[in-house]
Amino acid sequence: MSIERKDEHDHGEWLREKELTPIETTFLTTLIWMDKRFRIVDYLEILETLYYRVNLQMPKSHTEQYGLDNKFWYWYPLYALGSFSTIAYVVAAVSGALLGFYYSPSTAGDPTAAYNQLAYIMVDLNFGFMLRSIHRWAAQVMVAAVFLHMLRVYFTGAYKEPREVNWILGIILISLTMVFGYTGYLLPWDQLAFWAGQIGVEMSLSVPLIGEWVAQLLFGGFSLSQATLQRMYILHVFLLPFVVTTLIAVHIGIVWMQGIAEPH
Ligand code: HEM
Numbered sequence: 001m002s003i004e005r006k007d008e009h010d011h012g013e014w015l016r017e018k019e020l021t022p023i024e025t026t027f028l029t030t031l032i033w034m035d036k037r038f039r040i041v042d043y044l045e046i047l048e049t050l051y052y053r054v055n056l057q058m059p060k061s062h063t064e065q066y067g068l069d070n071k072f073w074y075w076y077p078l079y080a081l082g083s084f085s086t087i088a089y090v091v092a093a094v095s096g097a098l099l100g101f102y103y104s105p106s107t108a109g110d111p112t113a114a115y116n117q118l119a120y121i122m123v124d125l126n127f128g129f130m131l132r133s134i135h136r137w138a139a140q141v142m143v144a145a146v147f148l149h150m151l152r153v154y155f156t157g158a159y160k161e162p163r164e165v166n167w168i169l170g171i172i173l174i175s176l177t178m179v180f181g182y183t184g185y186l187l188p189w190d191q192l193a194f195w196a197g198q199i200g201v202e203m204s205l206s207v208p209l210i211g212e213w214v215a216q217l218l219f220g221g222f223s224l225s226q227a228t229l230q231r232m233y234i235l236h237v238f239l240l241p242f243v244v245t246t247l248i249a250v251h252i253g254i255v256w257m258q259g260i261a262e263p264h
Helices: 008-017 022-038 040-056 062-066 076-099 113-123 128-155 164-186 191-205 211-219 226-258
Strands: none
Touching: 008 022, 022 040, 040 226, 076 128, 076 226, 113 128, 128 164, 164 191, 164 226, 191 211, 211 226
């Protein structure tokens, strides 16, 4: 891609001469507008050069090597599972952000403020029941999709060289997906949450040598308290979203650079 830098007037004329469709004109006008201010074309060129450098070093895919491009892979739909995980994550993030307007991680009162907020969302808030259901469903669909995506990567041999890094990133992602689920499960601070939290404390305490330290760190003590809920909340709505979003971006960036693997 190489776009000559001209002044504004030149670009207008150049665009008109080309007889472009409205979509093309909008795209190019936006690109030129951005480039004038942020010189993004330079960066795009650097990215493109990088892309070709990396791609040239990739081994040939099976399709290229054996001329199989006209063969139908019957497992193709399963290649959508990664995207399906991403979509579920986005839905959970958006619905979670909206729920955040109504939730507060407080154990004050009996029933606690956190539980009362949940009751408010479920009973009084317009579309609150729907919002919470969307969030919970998205979370559960994500766990299932990520797991199935992992199976598809395993059974098509897509974890092999040169994709080991993405496999390891994937292991981190599936683990963090479960931490997301666990921390979220505790937020309603109902009976299910409380006893799931208790199990978490006991499991931490059972870690040899550093058990007590782990329980302190993760749960803020050996029994459940305000400190526990606050930790789960910050993990769930602040730390994990940043980390998981970044890792998913890197994961998909690597797929983009390496190209999708065909079955081995
Ligand atoms: C938050 C969780 C995850 C998201 C959002 C995600 C997303 C994606 C997407 C969109 C792709 C493109 C290909 C496809 O969709 O099949 C992909 C490929 C890949 N994923 Fe994931 N993934 C996740 C978890 C995992 C896990 C748990 C593993 C394995 C432990 C894994 C390993 C891989 C590998 C090796 C590829 C390259 C596959 C190929 O080139 O054919 N991912 N991922």
